[in-house]
Amino acid sequence: NSGKSSYNRVLLKISGEALMGDQGYGLHPPTVARIASEVQSVHELGVEVCMVIGGGNIFRGLQGSAQGMERTTADYMGMLATVMNALAMQSALEALKIHTRVITAIRMDEVAEPYIRRRAVRHLEKKRVIIFAAGTGNPYFTTDTAATLRASEMSCEAIFKGTKVDGVYDMDPAKHPEAKRYDKVTYDEVLAKHLGVMDASAIALARDNGLPIIVFSLDEPGGFRGILAGEGTYTIVQ
Ligand code: UDP
Secondary structure, eight states: OOSOOSOSEEEEEEOGGGGSTTSSSSOOHHHHHHHHHHHHHHHTTTOEEEEEEOOTTTOOHHHHHHTTOOHHHHHHHHHHHHHHHHHHHHHHHHHTTOOEEEEESSOOTTTSEEOOHHHHHHHHHTTOEEEEESTTSSTTOOHHHHHHHHHHHTTOSEEEEEESSSSOBSSOTTTOTTOOBOSEEOHHHHHHTTOOSSOHHHHHHHHHTTOOEEEEESSSTTHHHHHHTTOSOOEEEO
8 A cells, every 4th residue: 555645634434334243233343443443544644534424223213213203303313323333433543542523413512522613624634533423413314414514514525435345336236246336427427327325415415515425345454545545446426
Protein backbone atom coordinates (compact mmCIF):
# COMPACT_ATOMS: atom_id res chain seq x y z
CA ASN A 1 0.00 0.00 0.00
CA SER A 2 1.27 3.42 -0.83
CA GLY A 3 1.42 6.04 1.88
CA LYS A 4 -0.58 8.89 0.38
CA SER A 5 -4.22 9.63 -0.21
CA SER A 6 -5.73 12.04 -2.70
CA TYR A 7 -8.61 12.50 -0.25
CA ASN A 8 -8.39 14.86 2.70
CA ARG A 9 -11.76 14.31 4.33
CA VAL A 10 -14.13 11.39 3.88
CA LEU A 11 -17.16 9.83 5.47
CA LEU A 12 -17.32 6.07 6.01
CA LYS A 13 -20.84 4.64 6.09
CA ILE A 14 -21.38 1.13 7.33
CA SER A 15 -24.57 -0.68 8.18
CA GLY A 16 -25.25 -1.85 11.68
CA GLU A 17 -25.08 -5.40 10.37
CA ALA A 18 -21.40 -4.93 9.58
CA LEU A 19 -20.81 -4.97 13.34
CA MET A 20 -22.60 -8.21 14.15
CA GLY A 21 -20.05 -10.59 12.62
CA ASP A 22 -21.48 -14.08 12.19
CA GLN A 23 -24.11 -13.54 14.86
CA GLY A 24 -27.64 -12.85 13.74
CA TYR A 25 -28.05 -9.85 15.99
CA GLY A 26 -26.27 -7.20 18.00
CA LEU A 27 -22.61 -6.40 18.38
CA HIS A 28 -19.61 -8.69 17.92
CA PRO A 29 -16.70 -6.90 19.64
CA PRO A 30 -13.91 -8.57 17.58
CA THR A 31 -15.64 -7.44 14.39
CA VAL A 32 -16.03 -3.91 15.76
CA ALA A 33 -12.31 -3.95 16.61
CA ARG A 34 -11.40 -5.13 13.11
CA ILE A 35 -13.33 -2.30 11.48
CA ALA A 36 -11.78 0.16 13.92
CA SER A 37 -8.35 -0.98 12.76
CA GLU A 38 -9.39 -0.37 9.12
CA VAL A 39 -10.31 3.16 10.15
CA GLN A 40 -7.01 3.50 12.01
CA SER A 41 -5.00 2.66 8.89
CA VAL A 42 -6.79 5.42 6.97
CA HIS A 43 -6.42 7.87 9.85
CA GLU A 44 -2.66 7.14 9.74
CA LEU A 45 -2.60 8.43 6.16
CA GLY A 46 -3.63 11.82 7.58
CA VAL A 47 -7.16 11.59 6.17
CA GLU A 48 -9.90 13.20 8.26
CA VAL A 49 -12.52 10.56 8.91
CA CYS A 50 -16.21 10.86 9.78
CA MET A 51 -18.36 7.79 10.29
CA VAL A 52 -22.04 6.99 10.19
CA ILE A 53 -23.12 3.58 11.43
CA GLY A 54 -26.59 2.15 10.90
CA GLY A 55 -28.69 0.42 13.50
CA GLY A 56 -30.13 -2.56 11.65
CA ASN A 57 -28.22 -5.07 13.79
CA ILE A 58 -30.32 -3.94 16.74
CA PHE A 59 -33.52 -2.35 15.50
CA ARG A 60 -35.10 -1.18 12.25
CA GLY A 61 -38.06 1.14 12.25
CA LEU A 62 -39.82 -0.55 9.35
CA GLN A 63 -39.65 -3.95 11.01
CA GLY A 64 -41.07 -2.53 14.23
CA SER A 65 -43.92 -0.81 12.41
CA ALA A 66 -44.67 -3.99 10.45
CA GLN A 67 -45.34 -5.60 13.83
CA GLY A 68 -47.85 -2.94 14.79
CA MET A 69 -45.65 -0.38 16.49
CA GLU A 70 -46.21 3.22 15.56
CA ARG A 71 -43.78 4.12 12.77
CA THR A 72 -42.29 7.22 14.35
CA THR A 73 -41.75 5.46 17.69
CA ALA A 74 -40.10 2.55 15.90
CA ASP A 75 -37.90 4.96 13.97
CA TYR A 76 -36.76 6.69 17.16
CA MET A 77 -35.86 3.25 18.52
CA GLY A 78 -33.83 2.66 15.35
CA MET A 79 -32.03 5.98 15.87
CA LEU A 80 -31.22 5.02 19.46
CA ALA A 81 -29.80 1.72 18.18
CA THR A 82 -27.30 3.68 16.07
CA VAL A 83 -26.10 5.42 19.23
CA MET A 84 -25.22 2.07 20.80
CA ASN A 85 -23.26 1.11 17.72
CA ALA A 86 -21.48 4.47 17.71
CA LEU A 87 -20.44 4.08 21.35
CA ALA A 88 -19.10 0.59 20.65
CA MET A 89 -17.07 1.93 17.72
CA GLN A 90 -15.81 4.86 19.78
CA SER A 91 -14.62 2.47 22.43
CA ALA A 92 -12.84 0.30 19.84
CA LEU A 93 -11.16 3.32 18.22
CA GLU A 94 -10.05 4.70 21.56
CA ALA A 95 -8.54 1.32 22.42
CA LEU A 96 -6.34 2.04 19.38
CA LYS A 97 -5.52 5.48 20.84
CA ILE A 98 -7.56 7.39 18.26
CA HIS A 99 -9.39 10.34 19.77
CA THR A 100 -13.02 9.91 18.81
CA ARG A 101 -16.16 11.94 19.37
CA VAL A 102 -19.69 10.66 19.09
CA ILE A 103 -22.07 13.39 17.95
CA THR A 104 -25.80 12.78 18.15
CA ALA A 105 -28.62 14.30 16.13
CA ILE A 106 -30.87 13.88 19.20
CA ARG A 107 -29.58 15.51 22.35
CA MET A 108 -28.38 13.19 25.06
CA ASP A 109 -25.68 15.31 26.61
CA GLU A 110 -24.67 12.80 29.26
CA VAL A 111 -23.87 10.27 26.57
CA ALA A 112 -22.42 12.23 23.66
CA GLU A 113 -22.09 15.68 22.16
CA PRO A 114 -24.97 17.35 20.34
CA TYR A 115 -24.44 18.18 16.69
CA ILE A 116 -22.99 21.65 16.20
CA ARG A 117 -21.52 21.90 12.73
CA ARG A 118 -18.59 24.19 13.47
CA ARG A 119 -17.62 22.13 16.45
CA ALA A 120 -17.67 18.96 14.39
CA VAL A 121 -15.44 20.60 11.77
CA ARG A 122 -13.03 21.60 14.53
CA HIS A 123 -12.78 17.99 15.72
CA LEU A 124 -11.85 16.92 12.22
CA GLU A 125 -9.22 19.63 11.94
CA LYS A 126 -7.74 18.30 15.16
CA LYS A 127 -7.68 14.84 13.54
CA ARG A 128 -10.31 13.36 15.80
CA VAL A 129 -12.54 10.74 14.25
CA ILE A 130 -16.18 11.67 14.53
CA ILE A 131 -19.10 9.30 14.56
CA PHE A 132 -22.44 10.84 13.72
CA ALA A 133 -25.16 8.97 15.57
CA ALA A 134 -28.97 9.01 15.80
CA GLY A 135 -29.29 9.40 12.03
CA THR A 136 -30.76 12.70 10.93
CA GLY A 137 -32.77 12.92 14.13
CA ASN A 138 -35.96 12.51 12.11
CA PRO A 139 -38.20 9.53 11.54
CA TYR A 140 -38.82 8.31 7.96
CA PHE A 141 -35.15 8.70 7.09
CA THR A 142 -32.28 6.24 7.01
CA THR A 143 -28.68 6.39 8.07
CA ASP A 144 -27.73 6.47 4.37
CA THR A 145 -29.49 9.81 4.13
CA ALA A 146 -27.85 10.91 7.39
CA ALA A 147 -24.46 9.95 5.91
CA THR A 148 -25.12 11.99 2.77
CA LEU A 149 -26.36 14.96 4.77
CA ARG A 150 -23.41 15.01 7.18
CA ALA A 151 -20.85 14.37 4.44
CA SER A 152 -22.26 17.38 2.59
CA GLU A 153 -22.24 19.54 5.70
CA MET A 154 -18.66 18.54 6.55
CA SER A 155 -17.53 19.11 2.94
CA CYS A 156 -16.30 15.54 2.64
CA GLU A 157 -14.88 14.70 -0.78
CA ALA A 158 -16.72 11.39 -0.93
CA ILE A 159 -18.81 8.89 0.99
CA PHE A 160 -17.23 5.47 1.31
CA LYS A 161 -19.92 2.87 1.66
CA GLY A 162 -18.39 -0.29 3.09
CA THR A 163 -20.39 -3.40 2.16
CA LYS A 164 -19.97 -7.16 1.80
CA VAL A 165 -19.18 -6.88 -1.92
CA ASP A 166 -16.58 -4.87 -3.82
CA GLY A 167 -18.98 -2.55 -5.60
CA VAL A 168 -22.28 -2.19 -7.38
CA TYR A 169 -23.42 -5.03 -9.63
CA ASP A 170 -26.13 -5.20 -12.27
CA MET A 171 -27.63 -8.20 -10.41
CA ASP A 172 -27.13 -9.63 -6.94
CA PRO A 173 -23.70 -11.29 -7.22
CA ALA A 174 -24.58 -13.69 -4.39
CA LYS A 175 -27.41 -15.15 -6.50
CA HIS A 176 -26.09 -14.60 -10.04
CA PRO A 177 -22.47 -15.59 -10.70
CA GLU A 178 -22.65 -13.82 -14.08
CA ALA A 179 -23.39 -10.47 -12.42
CA LYS A 180 -21.20 -7.62 -13.65
CA ARG A 181 -19.63 -4.98 -11.46
CA TYR A 182 -19.77 -1.36 -12.56
CA ASP A 183 -16.56 0.66 -12.30
CA LYS A 184 -18.58 3.85 -12.60
CA VAL A 185 -22.29 4.46 -12.56
CA THR A 186 -24.32 7.67 -12.48
CA TYR A 187 -26.77 8.64 -9.74
CA ASP A 188 -29.59 8.60 -12.28
CA GLU A 189 -28.70 5.10 -13.42
CA VAL A 190 -28.70 3.90 -9.82
CA LEU A 191 -32.16 5.39 -9.36
CA ALA A 192 -33.59 4.21 -12.70
CA LYS A 193 -32.25 0.66 -12.37
CA HIS A 194 -32.94 0.39 -8.63
CA LEU A 195 -29.35 -0.67 -8.06
CA GLY A 196 -29.74 -0.73 -4.30
CA VAL A 197 -26.62 1.26 -3.39
CA MET A 198 -28.51 3.44 -0.93
CA ASP A 199 -32.13 4.49 -0.67
CA ALA A 200 -33.45 6.92 -3.26
CA SER A 201 -33.50 9.98 -1.01
CA ALA A 202 -29.84 9.48 -0.11
CA ILE A 203 -28.87 9.05 -3.79
CA ALA A 204 -30.82 12.16 -4.79
CA LEU A 205 -29.22 14.21 -2.03
CA ALA A 206 -25.74 13.03 -3.06
CA ARG A 207 -26.52 13.84 -6.68
CA ASP A 208 -27.79 17.33 -5.87
CA ASN A 209 -24.66 18.06 -3.84
CA GLY A 210 -22.21 16.45 -6.28
CA LEU A 211 -21.01 14.04 -3.62
CA PRO A 212 -19.43 10.86 -5.04
CA ILE A 213 -20.30 7.53 -3.39
CA ILE A 214 -17.63 4.86 -3.43
CA VAL A 215 -18.93 1.35 -2.78
CA PHE A 216 -16.28 -1.12 -1.65
CA SER A 217 -15.84 -4.30 0.35
CA LEU A 218 -15.21 -3.89 4.03
CA ASP A 219 -14.41 -7.61 4.27
CA GLU A 220 -11.16 -7.09 2.37
CA PRO A 221 -8.42 -6.42 4.97
CA GLY A 222 -6.68 -3.14 4.15
CA GLY A 223 -9.28 -2.44 1.48
CA PHE A 224 -10.42 0.92 2.82
CA ARG A 225 -6.88 2.26 3.00
CA GLY A 226 -6.02 0.76 -0.38
CA ILE A 227 -8.86 2.58 -2.12
CA LEU A 228 -7.91 5.86 -0.48
CA ALA A 229 -4.40 5.32 -1.79
CA GLY A 230 -5.73 4.65 -5.30
CA GLU A 231 -5.76 0.83 -5.35
CA GLY A 232 -8.29 -1.98 -5.29
CA THR A 233 -11.71 -2.55 -6.84
CA TYR A 234 -14.80 -0.50 -6.15
CA THR A 235 -17.65 1.26 -7.86
CA ILE A 236 -17.89 5.03 -7.92
CA VAL A 237 -21.34 6.58 -8.17
CA GLN A 238 -21.09 10.12 -9.51
N1 UDP B 1 -33.65 6.05 11.41
C1 UDP B 1 -34.51 7.15 11.34
N2 UDP B 1 -34.04 8.35 10.90
C2 UDP B 1 -32.75 8.52 10.50
C3 UDP B 1 -31.88 7.40 10.53
C4 UDP B 1 -32.35 6.18 11.00
O1 UDP B 1 -35.67 7.04 11.68
O2 UDP B 1 -32.37 9.64 10.12
C5 UDP B 1 -34.12 4.77 11.99
C6 UDP B 1 -34.94 3.94 11.02
O3 UDP B 1 -35.97 3.34 11.75
C7 UDP B 1 -33.93 2.88 10.59
C8 UDP B 1 -33.11 2.68 11.84
O4 UDP B 1 -33.03 4.00 12.39
O5 UDP B 1 -34.57 1.68 10.23
C9 UDP B 1 -31.73 2.12 11.62
O6 UDP B 1 -31.07 2.77 10.58
P1 UDP B 1 -30.76 2.05 9.18
O7 UDP B 1 -31.91 1.18 8.77
O8 UDP B 1 -30.35 3.13 8.21
O9 UDP B 1 -29.53 1.16 9.56
P2 UDP B 1 -28.64 0.17 8.63
O10 UDP B 1 -29.53 -0.50 7.65
O11 UDP B 1 -27.63 1.04 7.92
O12 UDP B 1 -28.00 -0.74 9.64
